[in-house]
Amino acid sequence: MAQPFDPNSEAALLNTASLHYNRREMQEAQQVCDRILRGNPRQQAALHLVGMIALARGDASTARQWLAKAATLGPSPGILLDLADAQIASDDLAGAILYCKHAIALSPHHAGAHRKLGNVLHWMKDSRGAIASLQEALRIQPDFAEARVDLGQALLGAGDYGAARKELEPALGLKPPDPNALVFYALACHELGEFDKAIECLEKAIKLERDPVDTLCNLANVHRDAGNIARAIELYERALALAPDNMEARNDYAHTLLARGDFERGWDLYEARWEAFDSPQRRAYRQPAWKGEPLAGKRLLVWDEQGIGDQMLFASLLPEVQAQAGSCTVVCEEKLANLFARSFPGMQVVAAKSEALQALLSESFDYQVPIASLARFFRKSMADFPRHTGYLRADPRRIGAWKERLDALGPGRKIGISWRGGFVGSRRHLRSIELEAWLPILKTPGVEFVSLQYTDCAAEIAALREKHGIVLHHWQEAIDDYDETAALVCALDRVVSVCTAL
Secondary structure, three states: OOOOOOOOOHHHHHHHHHHHHHOOOHHHHHHHHHHHHHHOOOOHHHHHHHHHHHHHOOOHHHHHHHHHHHHHOOOOHHHHHHHHHHHHHOOOHHHHHHHHHHHHHHOOOOHHHHHHHHHHHHHOOOHHHHHHHHHHHHHHOOOOHHHHHHHHHHHHHOOOHHHHHHHHHHHHHOOOOOHHHHHHHHHHHHHOOOHHHHHHHHHHHHHHOOOOHHHHHHHHHHHHHOOOHHHHHHHHHHHHHHOOOOHHHHHHHHHHHHHHOOHHHHHHHHOOHHHHOOOHHHHOOOOOEOOOOOOOOOEEEEEOOOOHHHHHHHHHHHHHHHHHOOEEEEEEOHHHHHHHHHHOOOOEEEEOOOHHHHHHOOOOOOEEEEHHHHHHHHOOOHHHOOOOOOOOOOOHHHHHHHHHHHHOOOOOEEEEEEOOOOOHHHOHHHOOOOHHHHHHHHOOOOEEEEEOOOOOOHHHHHHHHHHHOOOEEOOOHHHHOHHHHHHHHHHOOEEEEOOOOO
C-alpha cells in the first residue's frame, strides 16, 4: 500500500528547495534548506544546495565552505565540479583544476568534468592541456555540443585557426543557434583572411546576443582589417554608446583611429589598454603619473611596456622628453640597455628585472610614465613626427668587427633576413613567411645571406642547407644582445625582414 505524501518529509522539502532554486528564488530556497539542516545537519544534498545558493548570490567564500562540508560526507563528481566553480569565482584557477582532476579520478568517463578542466586550462593559457581535455570530453560524448564550441575556442587560443574553424563548423547548425559558436568561427575566419564569412557570422551573433558589445567590436575589427575604416568607426561608436566604460572597446577603437592618423583621439583612447589588460607592472611604479605637466627641473622616470620592438619604436620620443626634463631615467628590456645608453647620452638607462631596477623603484621621482604614453603629448598630429636619419646608435667598434667577419665570407653583398615575427598573441601567422617561400630571394647569385631571426631556427636553417644547398649564416651571439644585432645590421649591405623588432 502506497504511503501518503508527507510535505514535511526530508525528501519533499529537498524537492521544494530545489524548485525554489531553479526558479531563482534564493531566499525561499535558503529557508527550506535551513529547515532541513536544523533537523539533519549532515543532510548532504541540503548542504550542497546551500553552497550553490551562496554561489548564485556571488558569495564564493561561503559557497566553498558549504560545498566542502557536503564533500566530506562523500565526494561526488557533481559536488567537486561545483567546488571547482566556486574556486573559479574566487579567481583560484589552480584550486579549480584540483577539484576537476578529483572528479575525473572518481569518474574517468565524466565528459562534463573533462570539459570543465579543459576550460580552466584554457583560462590559464595552457592551450595544449585545454585541447587534450576537451578532445577527451568529445571522445566520451561525441554529441557534446558545448564541449565542441569550447574546443574551437581553445584552438583559437593556440593559434590553430584552421583547426578551430573545422571544429566549429558543425556547431553552426545548432538549434537554437549558439552565439559563441558563431563568434569563435568568425574569429577563426578573420585570422585566416576570410572577412566576408567572419562578417556574416558576427552579424548573426549580434542579433542573438543580449549584450552585443564585444561582438560589435569584433565586427569592427574585421572591417578595420578589411580596409573599411569608416564602417569600423561606426561600429566602435555603437559599442561605446552601449558601454562607454568598456576598456577593450576603447583600446580597439584607439588602434583604428591611430591607423587612420587621428592621433590626438587615438592616443587618448589608447590609455584604456591598462584597464583592458591588467598589468601588475604598472602597479610597481607608485610615483605620480606624468600627465603633461612642465618638466623643467623635474626628475622623470620612463618605464618599459609591451615588446622589444614597441620599446624601440617609442624610444624615438626620448630625445624630446630628455630635452624638457631636468633629468630622465628610462627602464627598458635588458637586451636594449646598452643600445639605449649609447643612443641617448646623458639619460640613465636601467634594465628591467634587474637589481638596479628594484633600487630605483624606491627612489624619489617627480613623475613616472609608461613609454608609449609619451605619444599623447608629443605626437598629436602628423606634423609632430620629426624627420630624422635614425635615433639608435650601434657601437662603431662592433660594426667594424662584424664587417671583418662578413668580409671573410667572400665577395658579394651581405644581406640579413628575418622571416618570423611576434607570437600567437601578436598574430605571428600574419607576420611570418615560411623560409621555403624565400627561395626566389635566397637563390640570388653573388649574395651571402645572414639570419637575423631571434627565435629558435637551427632546424629550419639546417633543412634549407640539406634540401636546397643554400647556406644561411647564423651567429647566435648577434641575436642574444640587441647591441650586437644593431652592429651586425649596420655592417650588412641590406636587411629584408617581416614586421618584427628587427
